[in-house]
Amino acid sequence: MRKILFFCLASAGALLFITHGNRLLAGEGFLFNGSLPPVPVPPDNPQTAAKVRLGMQLYFDKRLSADNTVSCATCHIPELGWANHAATDTGIKGQVGGRNSGSIIDAAYMKVQFWDGRAATLEAQAVGPIANPIEMGETLANVVKKLNAIPGYRAQFQEVFGTDATEEAIGKAIAAFERTIVSGPSPYDQYLQGDLDAMTPEAIRGMNLFKGKGHCSACHSGPAFSDGSYHNLGVGYVKGKYKDEGRFVISKKAGDLGAFKTPGLRNTAQTHPYLHDGSEKTLEDVIELYNKGGVPNPRLDPLMLPLNLTAAEKSDLVAFMNSLNGPVPVVKEPVLPN
Amino acid sequence: MKKIISRYFLAAAGCLALLAAAEAPAGAVPVFARKYGFSCTMCHSNYPRLNDFGARYRRNGYQLPGRENDEKTILQSPPPVALRTNAGFNYSRVANGAAADVRQFQLNGLDLLSAGLIDRNIGYMFVYTPVITPSRGSAAQDGVLEMASVVFSKLGSSWLNVRAGRFEPAYAAHSPKRLLSVSPYEIYGFSFPNGLTFDQTQSGVEVTGYGRNGASYAAGWVNGSETGNASQQASDFYARVEKVFGEGQGQTAGQRIGLMGYSGSAVPDSTLPAAGSKAFRRAGIDASLNYSRLNLALQYINGTDSKALWGKSADVNFSGGLAELSYLPATSVVCFARYDVVDTPSSVNMNITKWTLGGRYYPADNIALHPEYSYRKQNSAGGDITENFFTARLDYAF
Numbered sequence A: 001m002r003k004i005l006f007f008c009l010a011s012a013g014a015l016l017f018i019t020h021g022n023r024l025l026a027g028e029g030f031l032f033n034g035s036l037p038p039v040p041v042p043p044d045n046p047q048t049a050a051k052v053r054l055g056m057q058l059y060f061d062k063r064l065s066a067d068n069t070v071s072c073a074t075c076h077i078p079e080l081g082w083a084n085h086a087a088t089d090t091g092i093k094g095q096v097g098g099r100n101s102g103s104i105i106d107a108a109y110m111k112v113q114f115w116d117g118r119a120a121t122l123e124a125q126a127v128g129p130i131a132n133p134i135e136m137g138e139t140l141a142n143v144v145k146k147l148n149a150i151p152g153y154r155a156q157f158q159e160v161f162g163t164d165a166t167e168e169a170i171g172k173a174i175a176a177f178e179r180t181i182v183s184g185p186s187p188y189d190q191y192l193q194g195d196l197d198a199m200t201p202e203a204i205r206g207m208n209l210f211k212g213k214g215h216c217s218a219c220h221s222g223p224a225f226s227d228g229s230y231h232n233l234g235v236g237y238v239k240g241k242y243k244d245e246g247r248f249v250i251s252k253k254a255g256d257l258g259a260f261k262t263p264g265l266r267n268t269a270q271t272h273p274y275l276h277d278g279s280e281k282t283l284e285d286v287i288e289l290y291n292k293g294g295v296p297n298p299r300l301d302p303l304m305l306p307l308n309l310t311a312a313e314k315s316d317l318v319a320f321m322n323s324l325n326g327p328v329p330v331v332k333e334p335v336l337p338n
Numbered sequence B: 001m002k003k004i005i006s007r008y009f010l011a012a013a014g015c016l017a018l019l020a021a022a023e024a025p026a027g028a029v030p031v032f033a034r035k036y037g038f039s040c041t042m043c044h045s046n047y048p049r050l051n052d053f054g055a056r057y058r059r060n061g062y063q064l065p066g067r068e069n070d071e072k073t074i075l076q077s078p079p080p081v082a083l084r085t086n087a088g089f090n091y092s093r094v095a096n097g098a099a100a101d102v103r104q105f106q107l108n109g110l111d112l113l114s115a116g117l118i119d120r121n122i123g124y125m126f127v128y129t130p131v132i133t134p135s136r137g138s139a140a141q142d143g144v145l146e147m148a149s150v151v152f153s154k155l156g157s158s159w160l161n162v163r164a165g166r167f168e169p170a171y172a173a174h175s176p177k178r179l180l181s182v183s184p185y186e187i188y189g190f191s192f193p194n195g196l197t198f199d200q201t202q203s204g205v206e207v208t209g210y211g212r213n214g215a216s217y218a219a220g221w222v223n224g225s226e227t228g229n230a231s232q233q234a235s236d237f238y239a240r241v242e243k244v245f246g247e248g249q250g251q252t253a254g255q256r257i258g259l260m261g262y263s264g265s266a267v268p269d270s271t272l273p274a275a276g277s278k279a280f281r282r283a284g285i286d287a288s289l290n291y292s293r294l295n296l297a298l299q300y301i302n303g304t305d306s307k308a309l310w311g312k313s314a315d316v317n318f319s320g321g322l323a324e325l326s327y328l329p330a331t332s333v334v335c336f337a338r339y340d341v342v343d344t345p346s347s348v349n350m351n352i353t354k355w356t357l358g359g360r361y362y363p364a365d366n367i368a369l370h371p372e373y374s375y376r377k378q379n380s381a382g383g384d385i386t387e388n389f390f391t392a393r394l395d396y397a398f
Helices: A003-026 A047-062 A122-131 A140-148 A152-161 A167-178 A185-194 A201-210 A283-291 A313-324 B002-022 B031-038 B054-059
Strands: A228-230 A259-261 B042-046 B081-095 B103-117 B124-129 B144-152 B161-167 B204-210 B216-222 B235-247 B256-267 B278-291 B294-305 B316-330 B332-344 B352-364 B367-378 B385-397
Touching: A047 A152, A047 A167, A122 A167, A140 A152, A140 A167, A185 A201, A201 A313, A283 A313, B002 B256, B002 B332, B031 B103, B042 B316
Parallel strands: none
Antiparallel strands: A228 A259, B081 B103, B081 B385, B103 B124, B124 B144, B144 B161, B161 B204, B204 B216, B216 B235, B235 B256, B256 B278, B278 B294, B294 B316, B316 B332, B332 B352, B352 B367, B367 B385
């Protein structure tokens, strides 16, 4: 009896080592989807409460647009996962843009901003839509004039930056506010911390698919679930043409044709529809696209391959996506200065 | 009786505990998976067989395609060392042959592996099998440097990659080192006495290339046969072209067909009269066809060997191949059935037929429970040699 007990215990120990020992010995791997570290803050734009408050007001202020009808919050709606549910968004004068607005949750962790990475920093991103003729259609110079004409803003800019409103200060203030919109600990994070009941069995299977057969973490890597790089899934490639040339418009490199930045996946369940053109309505649709290996085109990313996922596996992946939902700050529209 | 029942109960509980442990959060797995934080199934449909992703990773010199700028070298990664072994129960009964019957638990070998990226576009693979002296259930194993190669990727473009050292050559369409079964591919192992076996690694240099259209090529110059090693010259050349139709790499998606040619020379075995190098050739066609979770692997090879290599009065022309059907009902399970055949002239009289049936169940990514049965028949002058082989083993790597 003792021998059998010893055999069972020794075998269990050996198997535990085989299946788990690597993690103990070697850490998590450099593309591992770990928990989010503290928000990175650039040295030239430190976070202060007053700056965040100013940035929040600017974020909600429609006066930053040419006809005073559109603010950042018009497209990135706090109650809708800081995104909205339209495929592409409507700017001033009812103009419809060509890309999905995406969520600003965890934008602070992205290496680059916008679907095509045209902004290197959150500060640059923050002022981009203001000058976009379809979105807010205003000039930055005019916005500066408008804000300096509002005593409540002028005083705040003086308090925070020691100057009147400037283009740079507007970008810094909005970026500082956006750095507070990060996802809190999700069931996945709790699971990583050792709470093995934090995720459902379906989500756990989905997690293993995510970093295995699903090939997801090859691009959706790191704590923010994005490699910050550009990949061509073939979305929008019709009759030999790319409806949107993506990163190519910025880089002019042929390899970037039809390629878009990998979005983060935390709280993604709340931010439908998906992809740069909002063409996939649900997570199930997105997974089906990946399961097919994307849309064949001459620049299809080499990481895109048919997956042969079963219906149960697709369902497990969705369950895992849902386990990435963490609490995000609840923000109500502030009283704006006059 | 009570005692027996409690023992069985305890053993069953132990087994359940093992499986439960294996179902717990999966840890990282050998070398590459550990480096990235991936599961084995990122690159393997069923370890050790590569999936399409793994095939692309391998041909890209152990770098994620398109993410070369993000890669880490071995100095920036966890220790790039892994171990693979398998152990279990083997049953083998040979009729009319020299081999003794086997019916025992055996340790079936051990591989020490190291692999990684030395620098951007420079990868390496190292596999060493240490000497194992047969004792107390350990099957004998020679100490062999199975693989020690460096691959230089994308020398100007994806159409030029160079692998040098001792490596797994590209002429074998279905990897003899990463096959699902324990039972080897007969056609790759068939040769003149003590001659070339296609299922072994080769020393030399190989050039490969591939494009976005699914076409690829490989050409190599290798030592070839190990017969008469002292006088053996590096005189073997091979080439292979393949094309994948549809999305995928032909491993788990897409339809792949390939053509292979091999021309070499070898010194006849020392028991044979002729001296000096004699020529031999191989030509083959292969396919890997995928439908949903089914894969059909096909290989046909025709060989022509100089009569001196066999000690016969005429050149020996033989042919053969394999057809293997595998099915993946779930990520953790694969079943396979294979038919091997080698057809030889009457002067040689070594026709081989073999049926293999098996499966692998993966309680965790890096461990497989592997039952397999094969029935092999080979003609010989003294009557047919038949072998019934069964194994149930654990195959694991970490």
